Amino acid sequence: xxxxxxxxxxxxxxxxxxxxxxxxxxxxxxxxxxxxxxxxxxxxxxxxxxxxxxxxxxxxxxxxxxxxxxxxxxxxxxxxxxxxxxxxxxx
Numbered sequence: 231x232x233x234x235x236x237x238x239x240x241x242x243x244x245x246x247x248x249x250x251x252x253x254x255x256x257x258x259x260x261x262x263x264x265x266x267x268x269x270x271x272x273x274x275x276x277x278x279x280x281x282x283x284x285x286x287x288x289x290x291x292x293x294x295x296x297x298x299x300x301x302x303x304x305x306x307x308x309x310x311x312x313x314x315x316x317x318x319x320x321x
Contacts, residue, residue, distance in 0.1 A: 257303040267295055
């Protein structure tokens with residue numbers, strides 16, 4: 231009887247985790263410039279596109295990096311800013 235109670239408890243505790251939906255994903259894409267690029271924040275813009283900011287490494291120097299996309303994730307423009315002691319763009 232003790233094992234049955236434990237089994238029922240385990241099943242009941244696992245139900246909420248199994249009932250959760252995965253997060254919504256509109257699209258996935260990789261944007262890179264230089265050796266390594268890291269994204270820190272993505273925001274939707276008023277034209278339904280997105281803007282992502284982060285950092286990229288060019289010639290062993292880290293530069294702030296900004297990418298603008300359309301609603302489907304296609305890159306419209308990207309900007310690499312002059313290095314400033316490893317500064318990056320954050321939210």
